[in-house]
Amino acid sequence: DAKTTQPTSMDCAEGRAANLPCNHSTISGNEYVYWYRQIHSQGPQYIIHGLKNNETNEMASLIITEDRKSSTLILPHATLRDTAVYYCIVRALNTGNQFYFGTGTSLTVIP
């Protein structure tokens, strides 16, 4: 699985959009981009995933560059409850299914 690079930490004002970047320059054509988050040592929570098209769900939007070497997770209106560690993971299907978590980005939403 390709490695990802994320900033160690970020701050965001409550109510503003939080934009979390991820670099995955060695991503393969069959690898998806997944985002999970972990709130205060709870179990990781799935947020969103995508292959090459931008994706949106009730939690977030995922913007993937055309060359797929980087992506951005957008939380449109951050709340205090969005304070968490956010993990960007790339993984192909049918590769044993395990996720390889890096150190992620620690997002702090400030009142």
Added chain:
Amino acid sequence: NAGVMQNPRHLVRRRGQEARLRCSPMKGHSHVYWYRQLPEEGLKFMVYLQKENIIDESGMPKERFSAEFPKEGPSILRIQQVVRGDSAAYFCASSPGTSGSSYNEQFFGPGTRLTVL
């Protein structure tokens, strides 16, 4: 529909004792994964099991650690003769399977926090 359940949530053991961690996957899920998270680190994959089979144990330490997922009952992660370095949060995840889906989201349990004294 209950989520992934893990018990106990907290476990304290003395060095040399055995630790048994249990994971009940979501209903209908036949794939279970165990991860370990050391303090201030990300999750590390340990083992991937299907019912009665170990599919990938590449992340498991070679000694003292074992995992099973019997036909009936929860998945068990067993750590024999625990040492202080085993102190960590152990997370279990489940998924329905690998075929016929465009992605395979893993649903994580709340974790078991093991403390070795």
